[in-house]
Amino acid sequence: MEKQTIVAPMTPNGVSAVAAIRVSGPQVKSVVKTLFGEKAVAGLKSHMAKLGTAKWPASVEGGCRAGAVIDSLLYLYFEGPNSYTGEDVLELYPHGNPLIVRDLLQACRMVEGVRLAEPGEYTRRAFLNGKMDLTQAESVADVIHSANRSELENAHRLLGGALSKKVSALTEQVKDISARMELDVDFAEEEADPDYAGWETRFVAIRQSVQGILDSFRGKAEVGRLPLVVLYGAPNAGKSSLVNALLGEDRILVSDIAGTTRDFVEVRLFLDGGEIRLVDTAGLAEKAADALDALSMEKSRQILAEADMKILLVDSSVDGVVGSSSDVILSEAKNLDLQSNPDLVLRTKQDLNQVPVKDGELAISSKTGAGLAELKSALNARLFKNRENSEDLWITSEREKACLEEALAGIDRVLLQLRSNPAVELLAFEMQIVRRALQSITGEISSEDVLQSIFAGFCIGK
Template sequence: MDSLTIVAPMTPMGVSAVAALRVSGSQVRRVVAELFGEKAASSLVPRMANLGTARDPKSHKVLDSLLYIYFAAPNSYTGEDVLELYPHGNPLIVRDLLQAIRGIEGVRLAEPGEYTRRAFLNGKMDLTQAESVADVIHSANRAELENAHRLLSGALSKKIATLTAQVKDISARLELDVDFAEEEADPDYNGWQEKFENIRESIKAILESFRGKASLSRLPLAVLYGAPNAGKSSLVNALLGEDRVLVSNVPGTTRDFVEVRLFLDGGEIRLVDTAGIADKATDELDALSMKKSREILDEADLKILVVDGSDERTGGALQTRDETVHPDFTVYSKCDLAVVRQKVTELVDVHQPDQGPRACRGAEGSLSISSKTGEGLAELKSAMNAVLFKKTENAEDLWITSEREKSCLEEALAGVDRVLAQLRENPAVELLAFEMQLVRRALQSITGEISSEDVLQSIFAGFCIGK
């Protein structure tokens, strides 16, 4: 890391009410002086919002009237002097302001992840917390976001610190025995196996919590299916609150599946509207459409059967639906809800007398909705959320998502396993001490207490510019 001051936008490019830029380094006061004047620079008060007119240092052209806040080292995100600027969110303003600051001597554009890297190097956070910053930004659902916040607050760091302290204590005792090996009798290993096994179980528990980012980044998939003209596309539009999918009274309007994004309380999901599935295809294109509908259903995390509740043949729809696909629950659409609820009650009583009438619930439930008035949509979203974002039994549990952390834990676990094997077969104190040194180094690597330039480059290269 060089000593130059860095600058980068903190918000993505695009039109918005307000944008944000961050400057970090020893030249922050000079940046303020060049943009707002020497008086503004000399009167800076940490953490106080200031309104000023920024001018280009060379042309003196007005760039924008904006708010800026100064954070004095070490009480800032990076541990250095930091300046945050909040101009209007016009991309032209942001670009001109960025160019003006970059033109000041000693200032350059920040590299990806450089702010967080400087925060780590300046002791503002350890490496597990630094990695969790990316998780906070990119979490796709509420559970992931809460886990990322736990990691950022140091929950994993505390677990690793406790483990490392235990290993250091054992290592110190082993190395003491090595120093006096020629002067004393063989060391007494009574009780040591239990200590090593406890450490092993603690490492294993953290390791087993690993969830790969590839699986976490996959959004849950909910698929609407049913007979042609059952109201699937209307339901998609109603859930989204906008006319995103073409709707027509002509059966078979949807020929291919249409995928959209829907936000539920638990997070974002993929919602798919499929082509209608009929008893018989009308032509080759219709047959192909139904085949693709069944293929996407095979991938679904949640299958929702949509039935036209205004059709007097609704009972037949329950009987003739595709028995190869088992819905998680059924939605009755396009009808008077009071009539449909009575109809559903009668049908369930007839076809499943042991179950009784059921409201919407997680499996094989039923729900009456009106895409036109919106009645029942809140219940449908709640049911979808309950299935796709199941709550964990212990909300305080955390999991790791970093392949690097997983690799370090596996290395530490392998070292403890070798220690236990030596303890049973040939408890040479020198070998035990050596293996525990390796275990300690593996654990220290997780939090960055021991780290290399290559490791840091690999971690922070994946961050966005500005973080």
């Protein structure tokens, strides 16, 4: 049976300037004919954008909408195998009205043999058609979901085949040794015992390479976790005002009354290096005013214990002399912070009272914006290490990790047997296990269950 054609939106549901829909499979030209007419099919050229008016097909139920305009839009045709999936592909770029997207999907599905795509089916077809290997296919999801630049750069390296090249080189070495072993097995009765001289050195080198890749593993939870930055300090130190200034909007209620913030408030802030979680806490004082105040301060201490970076805010308007009451507030806030020093001290409200700052401190004003750029730069430098031009990469796939562990265990068994002068048949058997484990990483050997597990976690349009 001929492979079915699939269709799905590539952009999230919702209103936008432009949406995108992808069609892939043997019925692409039939979809073009249905939406844009015979002339559009005749004028199709691969990788060339066309402007057309999509209309309801005559086969629409009841016929009341047949010929009615769905939308005027751009469309692109990619002739297989020079496409993402390796098949004929059509991409539609209508206006981003959900009603238009829904109508286009329905019109496409009126063509016989066209159905909605399953999650990850486009990338799965790209893998099956040889457009990418399995490690590259898995990295597509990492490219989409990376939360910071270092993760995104790593995902691009994986997508570009950096890991594939390493694994392929190891696989070739294992294949070469394995072939020599199997040759020895074939002629075991005719020749003397094989010469294992030098083999152990090669196996040790392969083991080091496999171990190096395995040591680079970083789990999805670790990679996907956003850095947590917690602002804390005395009541009315300017924490909520700072959050609003950093976001450029009035997200948190601000008042001259001390203690307005009673619970910690978490927001997302984008820096040059990536996204962070920024938390505004209730003010910390030496003594709680009431039971609710005590509960608020306890929650502040709890979230501080989880922080990747703790920032203490000290009100510069309290006095103008560094070394007097300001330092008393700083000292008390340190004690309240679970006996831990802050990672950065901010002297706030510099527009009211400019005071000099010490090393490890920044002067800011949420009202005028003074010092905010320096603060963002400090956050970025602390939370996102500069990895520009780095050739290092790490793996995030549990499947790849399991394959590497299987290969490593096989190599260890080979090394153990080599040192005890074993039968060459046993060595050849173990090397087959190692080779298959490495081939499974790139998908040279894969099962339907493995593919289903990998691509089920993708979004529908990818």
